[in-house]
Amino acid sequence: MATYDRDLQAAVDATSVANDAGTTEDLQAYLRQQLSERDIETTDDAWLAYIVEQIHADPNYMVDREPEDFERPHTR
Numbered sequence: 001m002a003t004y005d006r007d008l009q010a011a012v013d014a015t016s017v018a019n020d021a022g023t024t025e026d027l028q029a030y031l032r033q034q035l036s037e038r039d040i041e042t043t044d045d046a047w048l049a050y051i052v053e054q055i056h057a058d059p060n061y062m063v064d065r066e067p068e069d070f071e072r073p074h075t076r
Contacts, residue, residue, distance in 0.1 A: 015051070031052065042068075047065070
C-alpha cells in the first residue's frame with residue numbers, strides 16, 4: 001500500500017466534506033484552494049479532475065496518486 005502526503009489527503013478530505021455539505025459547486029476550484037492553503041501548487045488539471053471524479057464516486061476517497069508536478073515540502 002502506497003502512502004501519500006498528508007496535506008494532499010487533508011485537501012481532498014476538505015473538498016469531500018464541502019461536496020457532501022453542498023457548499024460549493026466548483027469542486028475543482030475548491031480543491032485547488034484547499035491545496036493552496038496547504039502551500040501546495042499544481043498545474044496538473046487532469047489530476048484535479050480525477051480527484052473530483054473520485055470524490056463523487058466515494059466520499060471517503062483516499063489519495064492514490066500525486067499531481068505530476070508535486071514536490072514534497074522539505075522538512076526542517
